[in-house]
């Protein structure tokens with residue numbers, strides 16, 4: 023089975039571990055339950071089963087997910103500052119916690135901030151599952167070279 027290394031990057035508390043645990047277990051886990059920073063998840067696609075290995079750093083990653091917290095504008099600024107060094111790595115940007123009533127970063131501000139990247143942008147929620155598999159769909163379509171790949 024092919025394994026792809028995916029870096030998940032972003033400030034503390036934006037929801038990286040929750041997002042990975044959601045994919046690994048299917049459940050929303052509270053932070054206390056999350057100590058794992060390197061995790062493997064198998065995903066079925068119409069082009070076969072693949073393994074995603076999550077890493078906290080971008081060295082030798084096949085693709086990266088930059089995550090920030092839609093309730094915390096400074097976490098968005100923070101990832102923006104880290105992006106320029108990554109010209110060779112395919113990545114997506116995810117604004118997490120779209121479910122939260124404390125959300126302050128609007129869709130328009132999100133798009134405006136990252137528009138020059140021409141990389142996929144997703145609003146997601148690891149809690150409600152909103153768009154939660156879109157990042158992998160786009161990453162696997164890119165890595166496997168199939169525009170009609172779907173997750174199963």
Ligand SMILES: Nc1nc2c(ncn2[C@@H]2O[C@H](COP(=O)(O)OP(=O)(O)O)[C@@H](O)[C@H]2O)c(=O)[nH]1
Nearest residue numbers: 034035036037038039040053119122147148149
């Ligand atoms: N409302 C809401 N809270 C979330 C979501 N994802 C994570 N959290 C909470 O945000 C906090 C930090 O999550 P964690 O996964 O530990 O963040 P990490 O430091 O980036 O790994 C925890 O209290 C989570 O329960 C989400 O989609 N919505």
Ligand SMILES: [Mg+2]
Nearest residue numbers: 038039040056
């Ligand atoms: Mg974590």
